[in-house]
Amino acid sequence: MVLPYDDAYFMKKALQEAEYALEAGEVPVGAVIVVQDRIIARAHNLTEKLNDVTAHAEMQAITSAANFLGGKYLKNCTLYVTLEPCQMCAGALYWSQIGKIVYGATDVERGCGVMGTTLHPKTKIIGGILENEAASLLQHFFQKKRK
């Protein structure tokens, strides 16, 4: 059966955002937030452009989705993000009570898993969706930066 709006479909949209970040010289991480198969927020990392450590893709997507919904809780939403959220972003997602987090590549050094960040009890989390594509973008960025 063909599923038009499966996790890979929305992760591709998040990867497109990560590509925009890469083109702009940012660490390539992208995110979208989805409600009932509809994308209500798109964002990519802007820490360099904004000179602001808080400008991760997820943080902007949370703010943008809340603006769209007119309320600060994202209970029925799913976040698709190309890299596993860090402590800050997972902490923000805790407050948002988001329904589900789907990430691509695992961040073995600073991801919320290895850091032991607490998510909201109602939040589901899965990883590994298009992880090679997400990791490849990050590797490309850091290899280029080292040269």
Add this chain to the structure above:
Amino acid sequence: MVLPYDDAYFMKKALQEAEYALEAGEVPVGAVIVVQDRIIARAHNLTEKLNDVTAHAEMQAITSAANFLGGKYLKNCTLYVTLEPCQMCAGALYWSQIGKIVYGATDVERGCGVMGTTLHPKTKIIGGILENEAASLLQHFFQKKRK
């Protein structure tokens, strides 16, 4: 010896910010960021007004201080905040590499201590500065809300 710019001096400025939050119907938490005895950022919680879970006092103060300094790292800065930072804010402070965190009241449920959030290895943290004043503002807010 009289110290004009001791921790209590700057915490009083953070408490003033918390009072602005209380007057506006927000959870009363305030913060200032200081470099060499100079306040470069002031902020208070705006989660209700902005409908945004990321609008904690600390997050806004970090963004504001980075704007002032023209760089995203806050290595030589001290954050004064009336309540112990949560996972999100501590996670943001981790990325900022802030020099020192001074907080007032301890958050025994959702503070970064009990949650086990990792701070940057160079960041010092102390709590309990004017904690009664900070806790009293929070108690006042939540008692009023319950009525």
